[in-house]
Amino acid sequence: MSEQLSNARLVKRLLFTVAAMFAFGFALVPLYDVLCDVLGINGKTNTSAYQPSVEQIDESRTLRVQFLSTNADGMTWSFGPDADELTLHPGETREMLFHARNPTDHAMVAQAIPSVAPSKAAAYFHKTECFCFTQQVLQPGESVEMPVRFIVDPALPADVKHLTLAYTLFDVTDRMPEKLAGSAPQAN
Incomplete structure (x- = not known):
């Protein structure tokens, strides 16, 4: 027992x-x-809405923000920013336009995944509007301008003078067939 x-x-x-x-x-x-x-590690950006407590711009500091764009394997779109970089003061709201074009003969769905470097700066980089929040659907030959509006928090450590915002664009067409069904061009 x-x-x-x-x-x-x-x-x-x-x-x-x-x-x-x-x-x-x-x-x-x-x-x-x-x-x-x-x-603030792994370059992940904050996904919650940023609410500055006081409209505070630190004009004593200037930061350089660099923009990079790459396509994941299998993504054929042309994709990139208006400019490679811009300068700003922490606390300032800025915007950068990215352009995408679908050169294929079929509709596609894409998702952009952002990252920020150096990784310790990611917690201070706040996107208030971004094409990365949703999937993008483009018809054959269609082009689109996609804005990203952001604020770099004035609490960013003083030793950070250069940030890089990088996007990788993924083809998610096979995983999002419902997006294609709702975006078909209307026949007249």
Whole structure:
């Protein structure tokens, strides 16, 4: 009887361990996102709306913001910013236009994923409007201007004088067929 009781306890402990490992596996992604958001690591930009407490521009500092754009494998669109860089004062609201063109003979859906470098600056880079918030649908040969409006928080560490905002454009057409169905050109 003692051996059966011992085996039953062992099975319960093993089942608990398996359940705990399964739960931990599901919790890793949200924990990682929270950690990146709190520490400003991995170049992830803040996805919540930025509300400056006071319209405060630090005119004593000038920052250089560089813009990069790349296409992921399989993405054929032409994609890029109006300018390679701009200068600004922390706290200033600025905008950059990006252009995209679908050179193919079929409609496509794209998603832009942003990142900020250096990673410690990501927590201070706030997008108030961005084409990366939604998927972009372009018909064959169609072009679009896509704005990104942003503010660099004046609390940015003083040793950061140069930021890079990089976008990678992904083809998500196969994963978003409902976007194509709702965007078909209307016949007259």
